[in-house]
Amino acid sequence: DTAVSQTPKYLVTQMGNDKSIKCEQNLGHDTMYWYKQDSKKFLKIMFSYNNKELIINETVPNRFSPKSPDKAHLNLHINSLELGDSAVYFCASSPYTGGFPDTQYFGPGTRLTVL
């Protein structure tokens, strides 16, 4: 009965490779997000989607491309990985009520290590 799930949990790859992280939520939420947590534990939003539509793109490099095939899924594809992309990536979702997204529930995170 996992609410927000992400795969894989760990991802170790070489510089220059392309990789994807998948996220699924079974909460029936309309809005989904990607956050990045750096080595100092600082969390920052990257993207948000509402019902498959991109809402927020927080000046993330073009190498990062989110895709939402339906409102329960939000995947993150990263091209040409760089050392600085090493971080923990969190997916989150929230209901959308009266125009205001509500409490965000996070997935377990994906720890990406670029060598």
Added chain:
Amino acid sequence: AQKITQTQPGMFVQEKEAVTLDCTYDTSDPSYGLFWYKQPSSGEMIFLIYQGSYDQQNATEGRYSLNFQKARKSANLVISASQLGDSAMYFCAMREGQKGAQKLVFGQGTRLTINP
């Protein structure tokens, strides 16, 4: 400018004592929300408690309560009767942005260690 400030990088508390984690925020928006999340060493982000800017009463959830002082722009988390399992990073966050395009802005976090 930092919108969410957590001034305590680390705190050490004796088990069963109460602990207050500080959070101050900066916004000119009359409508906003404040959240606290817990991140244990296993890494997941766990939602603890929410306070809306128009809520008249301080939020409470079990052993967690939020000391909301709007005029001072502070939203401190109070954990009563601390337990060893409360050892974790704690993040304060504020919901900001225009209607329909909102996001959470996080503070730097406070690492809480509960000593037996």
